[in-house]
Amino acid sequence: MTTGESLPGSEKVRELQTVLHAKAKEEPGRRFHALIDKVWREDFLAEAWRRVRRNGGAAGVDAETFADIESYGVGRWLGELARELKEGSYAPKPVRQVLIPKKQPGKFRPLGIPCIRDRVAQTSALLVLEPILEADLQPEQYAYRPERSAHDAVNRVVRLLHRGHNEVVDCDLSNYFGEIPHAELMKSFARRVSDGRMLKLIKAWLEMAVEEDDGKGGKRRTNRARKERKGTPQGAPISPLASNLYMRRFILGWKVLGYARRFRSEIVNYADDLCVLGKAPAAETLAAVERLMAGLKLPVNERKTRCLRCPEEAFEFLGYRIGRVYRPSGRGSYIGTRPSKASVQRLSRRISDMTAPKHGWQSPEAMVKRLNRTMVGWAHYFSLGNVSPAYAAVNQHAVRRLRQWLGRKYRTNSGNYVRIPVQRLGPDYGLFRLTRQTMGLPSAKA
Numbered sequence: 001m002t003t004g005e006s007l008p009g010s011e012k013v014r015e016l017q018t019v020l021h022a023k024a025k026e027e028p029g030r031r032f033h034a035l036i037d038k039v040w041r042e043d044f045l046a047e048a049w050r051r052v053r054r055n056g057g058a059a060g061v062d063a064e065t066f067a068d069i070e071s072y073g074v075g076r077w078l079g080e081l082a083r084e085l086k087e088g089s090y091a092p093k094p095v096r097q098v099l100i101p102k103k104q105p106g107k108f109r110p111l112g113i114p115c116i117r118d119r120v121a122q123t124s125a126l127l128v129l130e131p132i133l134e135a136d137l138q139p140e141q142y143a144y145r146p147e148r149s150a151h152d153a154v155n156r157v158v159r160l161l162h163r164g165h166n167e168v169v170d171c172d173l174s175n176y177f178g179e180i181p182h183a184e185l186m187k188s189f190a191r192r193v194s195d196g197r198m199l200k201l202i203k204a205w206l207e208m209a210v211e212e213d214d215g216k217g218g219k220r221r222t223n224r225a226r227k228e229r230k231g232t233p234q235g236a237p238i239s240p241l242a243s244n245l246y247m248r249r250f251i252l253g254w255k256v257l258g259y260a261r262r263f264r265s266e267i268v269n270y271a272d273d274l275c276v277l278g279k280a281p282a283a284e285t286l287a288a289v290e291r292l293m294a295g296l297k298l299p300v301n302e303r304k305t306r307c308l309r310c311p312e313e314a315f316e317f318l319g320y321r322i323g324r325v326y327r328p329s330g331r332g333s334y335i336g337t338r339p340s341k342a343s344v345q346r347l348s349r350r351i352s353d354m355t356a357p358k359h360g361w362q363s364p365e366a367m368v369k370r371l372n373r374t375m376v377g378w379a380h381y382f383s384l385g386n387v388s389p390a391y392a393a394v395n396q397h398a399v400r401r402l403r404q405w406l407g408r409k410y411r412t413n414s415g416n417y418v419r420i421p422v423q424r425l426g427p428d429y430g431l432f433r434l435t436r437q438t439m440g441l442p443s444a445k446a
Helices: 009-026 042-055 066-072 074-087 116-134 150-162 182-190 196-206 224-228 238-256 282-295 341-354 364-381 388-409
Strands: 095-101 108-113 167-172 210-213 219-222 266-270 273-278 306-309 315-317 320-326 333-339
Touching: 009 042, 009 116, 042 074, 042 116, 066 074, 074 116, 108 210, 116 196, 116 238, 150 266, 150 273, 150 315, 150 320, 150 333, 167 282, 167 315, 182 196, 182 238, 196 238, 238 266, 238 282, 273 282, 273 315, 282 306, 333 388, 341 364, 341 388, 364 388
Parallel strands: 095 210
Antiparallel strands: 095 108, 167 273, 167 306, 210 219, 266 273, 315 320, 320 333
């Protein structure tokens, strides 16, 4: 393997990551002690900046933007951050909290926006930590990992159902990210990391204060994480790794304590989404899940958690409905997937919002471009299984809303809407039509 200063920064980072991952794999009991000096290394900080810059995002509580940093000088800015990290004077600033809509209409969940400076520092630390901790994550875990995706998790569920694991616990954890206990989580980090300064940095990020609206036009700062000693800041780069690391405890415990063998069950996990599929009665499996989760201080949402037998009953996982799918020919059925009704409804609401009268100032070209980008992005994710009915519903809704929007925009002098023929929306305006063929998907299962 080539080494030396001639290597570009990103390549040197990848090379060290490869070495760390290999050592972690070869020595499962090894604790790594000299890590913190990599966090302020020029090549690691430069790679962290590139990743944070590529992801974009809004400014934090200090209002510093990417444009501000680039105007100031990225190299100079990174040098100052490196000096703070090296001297030990670095301290994270509060997280700016915003509320984003949840799946249920009218419901919101908090999302933290750290300052760009803290996002870069966390990302640099992750470049060091992830190769080590990734070696310990379980094969049942699919989120935030290289060469793994939500599609892989959904496909795994379907394969297990086909193999007779039809007793399903569709488990919902109450506020998983906000309930992870710091003491136990830090033990998970310390199992592999003995570098005291690195652990101190991780703890500081877990305990960042939150700045939120006070409801009176002002701001207030709180620190529930430090006071209650639990929770990972959603939206912060450290959060995905922390959530995976703690979920590993449940999955490993499920196997080591013999539950997997006893219930002939397997787990499929994606972030805070969790399914246990087995051959023993699902109610018995759920009781064991609740006992183990209680030991981990993670509350199970009893109202949303379900026990069922599939395909007699269908369930939703990662936006897909999984259950019995009837063949288009009408001859029989099979266990498969399709976009859930709720997923289609959420996209339809988004299309309705995009084509509301308040957006009448946009040009037709810009409007159709936004619609196409939104629909195609949704369809790229919802591309598994029997997608045609969902695509047809989305197409119908988009056509209706665009026709209404164009009709309002080009109303006649008398105030009447112009009626735009459906046939013109594609050739004249470029509206994309979702089909298995246009999305490049294989033919649906016969």
